[in-house]
Amino acid sequence: xxxxxxxxxxxxxxxxxxxxxxxxxxxxxxxxxxxxxxxxxxxxxxxxxxxxxxxxxxxxxxxxxxxxxxxxxxxxxxxxxxxxxxxxxxxxxxxxxxxxxxxxxxxxxxxxxxxxxxxxxxxxxxxxxxxxxxxxxxxxxxxxxxxxxxxxxxxxxxxxxxxxxxxxxxxxxxxxxxxxxxxxxxxxxxxxxxxxxxxxxxxxxxxxxxxxxxxxxxxxxxxxxxxxxxxxxxxxxxxxxxxxxxxxxxxxxxxxxxxxxxxxxxxxxxxxx
Numbered sequence: 001x002x003x004x005x006x007x008x009x010x011x012x013x014x015x016x017x018x019x020x021x022x023x024x025x026x027x028x029x030x031x032x033x034x035x036x037x038x039x040x041x042x043x044x045x046x047x048x049x050x051x052x053x054x055x056x057x058x059x060x061x062x063x064x065x066x067x068x069x070x071x072x073x074x075x076x077x078x079x080x081x082x083x084x085x086x087x088x089x090x091x092x093x094x095x096x097x098x099x100x101x102x103x104x105x106x107x108x109x110x111x112x113x114x115x116x117x118x119x120x121x122x123x124x125x126x127x128x129x130x131x132x133x134x135x136x137x138x139x140x141x142x143x144x145x146x147x148x149x150x151x152x153x154x155x156x157x158x159x160x161x162x163x164x165x166x167x168x169x170x171x172x173x174x175x176x177x178x179x180x181x182x183x184x185x186x187x188x189x190x191x192x193x194x195x196x197x198x199x200x201x202x203x204x205x206x207x208x209x210x211x212x213x214x215x216x217x218x219x220x221x222x223x224x225x226x227x228x229x230x231x232x233x234x235x236x237x238x239x240x241x242x243x244x245x246x247x248x249x250x251x252x253x254x255x256x257x258x259x260x261x262x263x264x265x266x267x268x269x270x271x272x273x
Contacts, residue, residue, distance in 0.1 A: 032059045035091030035179050042086075042176035050080040058093035060158075061086050062166040070166060072159040088166045091179045092149045092158070098264070099187035100129035100142035107140060107267040128187060131195045137203040138269035141194060144262040145186060161256050168250050186225075189251055190261055193221045203268060218263050228255045 029052040031038040036059075041047065054077050055061060061073040063080065064087040073080075101107060105122060131139045149158060165178065174181055197217045205213050229252045251257060 029054060032056065032061060032089055034093065035059050035089045035177055037086075037089065037177075047085050050084065050086065052080060053078050053086075058091055060090045060092050060162055062088040062090075062162060070163055072162050074155060074159070087175055088169065089177050090149075090162060090165075091177075092162075094146070094148045095179070095183070096144065096146050097183045097187075098143070099145055099183075099190060101125045101140060101265070101267070103142055103264040129191050129194070131191070131198040133198055133201050133203045133206065135202050139198055139203075139206065140267040142264040142266070143187075143190060144264055145183070145190065145259065146262075147186060147257060147259040150256045150258050158256060161254050164250070164253060186251065186259060189225055190221060193224050197221070206266075206268060214263065214266060218261065222259070222261050225251060225259050225261065227252055229253050 030041065030050060031054045033056045053061060053073060055073060055075045057075045059075060062070055063073055063084040064070050065081065065085075066083045070087065071084075101122065102125065105125075107122075107126065126140055129141050129143070131141070133139060149161070165182070169175070169178060169181060194217065197220060201213065201217075205211055251259070
């Protein structure tokens with residue numbers, strides 16, 4: 001069995017699956033672990049009928065029926081209603097990803113790339129975070145991003161937020177496993193904030209050894225990206241960041257998404273040798 005439970009709740013779900021499947025004689029049961037199907041469900045044109053899903057404690061699924069009505073299926077052994085299909089899957093655990101170039105990459109150097117494929121991948125990573133200062137100097141930050149789906153508010157609020165996330169990606173014709181798409185969305189919003197903050201900054205301010213400007217930009221980025229619609233905006237950074245809400249939507253509507261951003265490295269085009 002490809003599902004290995006962790007902790008009491010995991011063993012309980014596994015036991016529940018065995019007992020219920022015996023009585024219901026379910027033949028088409030799929031497992032979902034860390035937001036992923038154990039089989040290529042989303043790549044199959046004619047989706048197989050789902051009788052039941054075994055969903056691990058770090059996953060959730062959005063099901064949709066024949067009339068377009070969605071429902072959230074949370075961890076456990078869950079029977080699927082007739083005519084329902086899986087639309088999106090979530091890994092609702094703790095996440096970490098890198099955004100921008102790798103920390104040790106050698107940017108803005110005059111050299112001929114040996115490996116063209118690696119050079120192309122590097123250029124894609126640079127494009128993720130490329131910004132300009134007000135004196136038109138290119139700046140490329142690299143970030144570590146951590147986030148999780150807070151469960152402190154309860155399952156009802158978590159379910160509502162997952163439906164909101166599903167609706168956003170459905171409008172944009174994105175279906176299936178959503179972890180990488182959420183990573184990309186968060187990363188793009190971080191870049192939007194940094195572009196705005198850096199376009200009002202000179203390269204001299206950034207390179208001054210006594211300056212804490214980059215630390216201040218990072219604090220503002222963390223504050224702004226975690227602003228929630230209707231939340232407390234009494235903090236000075238939040239007040240200044242309110243006009244950026246449009247640039248970070250829909251994150252401001254996903255109240256249980258907690259994001260932390262750290263700077264790995266910063267390349268400045270002035271360093272060209």
